[in-house]
Amino acid sequence: MGKIISIANQKGGVGKTTTSVNLAASLGVLEKKVLLVDADPQANASSGLGFDSNDKDLSLYQVLSGTKNISEVIKKSESPNLDLIQSSIDLVGIEIELVDEQGREYKLREKINEIKNIYDFIIIDCAPSLGLITLNALTGSNSVIIPIQCEYFALEGLGKLLNTIKSIQKIHNEDLDIEGILLTMYDSRLRLSNQVVEEVKKHFGDIVFDTIIQRNIKLGEAPGFGKDIITYDVSSKGAKNYLSLADEIINRN
Secondary structure, three states, rough: OOEEEEOOOOOOOOOHHHHHHHHHHHHOOOOOOOOEEOOOOOOOHHHOOOOOOOOOOOOOHHHHHOOHHHHHHHHHOOOOOOOEEOOOOOHHHHEEEEEOOHHHHHHHHHHHOHHHHHEEEEEEEEEOOOOOHHHHHHOOEEEEEEEEEEEEEEEOOHHHHHHHHHHHHHHOOOOEEEEEEEEEOOOOOHHHHHHHHHHHHHHHHHHHHEEEEEOOOHHHHHHOOOOOHHHHHOOHHHHHHHHHHHHHHHHHO
């Protein structure tokens, strides 16, 4: 049975999509069968794997609106053992379409349950918001990874996200765990980066991943070529970081 992990933080620019794409690809390289679900209407995870974000016929929107079965929209990526359910801008409208539907918070969980036994891991890339789609993702997940950048406003909004997770645990999904807090955009030369690492580890202890994602130009370049970091440059620091994270998650599970 596949473990479902959401990558979530309502703060933008913290490395959610970078983590979703490259963690999924790294798990695939480590011989796990992986499904990446792009649940962000911006569809950056989809384009980051070389898929056309303007292709609206087979996407998560069709699954949540009930016009397609989930198995019909799964696409194979060029990365080993990695499949994708892509997003599109149409996903913006799903919150309005589902607003009066009973059990709207459980739509994604119901759909994913149909195919989760096919995969070892299902990674959900969430939008930078705490709207209905993100609520669906967290309600349908076993755990959540929270990326935090090693910058001045690192902890801004984290309390709100943790309160949201507690509410979801209480009302919708008592089995939701925090897989871990992931420190991203780390630069060892900067005193501030080291202070943030120290502060986060002091406050959150064991739930902080040992792996830290360092600043790496290759991580920024790879999406422009429609590739994950493993395919783009497996020898880069970014690839090594995400392979280390994948290994840590496999060992934790």
